[in-house]
Amino acid sequence: MKLTTEQIEYVENYIISKDIKWYELQVELTDHMVTSMEGFWEKNPELAFHQVKQYAENIFVGDSSFKSIEKQRKRILQKEYRKVQWKMITEYLKFPKIFGSILLVYLAYTFSAYFVSPQKYLAVLFCPLAIVGLLYVHYWRKSKEIEGKYFLTLETLNPTLLVFSFPSLGMSITTQLKEELLQHQWLVLFFCCIWVLGILFSITAIHLQKKTIENVKKQYQLT
Structure with a gap:
């Protein structure tokens, strides 16, 4: 029936x-x-x-309950999202894309020579990453609702923790390692690598968000 x-x-x-x-x-x-x-x-x-x-x-x-099903689905989506993102990031660490990543590290490290204080240079390096993160979070808040409908798939893409973890990590640790940065140049190189990794996370997150929004709109026939 x-x-x-x-x-x-x-x-x-x-x-x-x-x-x-x-x-x-x-x-x-x-x-x-x-x-x-x-x-x-x-x-x-x-x-x-x-x-x-x-x-x-x-x-x-x-x-269980309907809310427990929701929580379970959210965990599954988060796990799938992290898996896909890490797969995309590793592609930038393989031949031939790895040359682009190495070039970014090299350029970032080279520009450090123009700063007397490595600490100030790293602050300048990581601050734009935080600004990009703020813009990304703003875009995510606007795009997670489509035609008045909210999607758990888009909510799972919440970038807040990700986009601020690298800038905060970079600036907080460099503050603690002020003297060490002056004595050991390899630390500056290390933080340049962290900065590039943060860029890769941001690029892949933005790409996944746009792709996911397109898939959701297509699946549910939304504009």
Whole structure:
């Protein structure tokens, strides 16, 4: 027995009432619930609508809850995102792209010679990375909502921790290693490598975000 449009809307609103605000989860959970309910109803047509809904929910959700399914899905998405991003970053560390990364490290290290204080140079080096990070976070906040709909897939791309970790790491450690930076030039080279790694993380994060937004719009036919 097929559910009517009104019944499907009731199931959808019921799922939303469980504090599920992510559109793709609303669609997916509704589809699963409706399919399960129709299966129950086909076997037991004498059951009432709310009985079928409860049976379907008990089997689909079990001892957990809709929010636990959301948390589990978020962990899976985060794991997949990190895996894809690391794969993209390693491509920049392989032949032939590694030459571009090495060139960036070389240029960054060469420019350090124009600064009397290595500490000031590294501060100048990492500050723009923080500014780019702020712009990226602003873009993420604007783009995670499409046509009034929120997507867990886009929420998972939250770059806040990533974009500020490299600038804060670079500037805080260089402050502590003020004397060591003057005595050991290899430390400056090391922080130049950290800076390039931060750039690679930012580039891959921006690329993944744009690609993910395009895929979401295409999948759900949004503009």
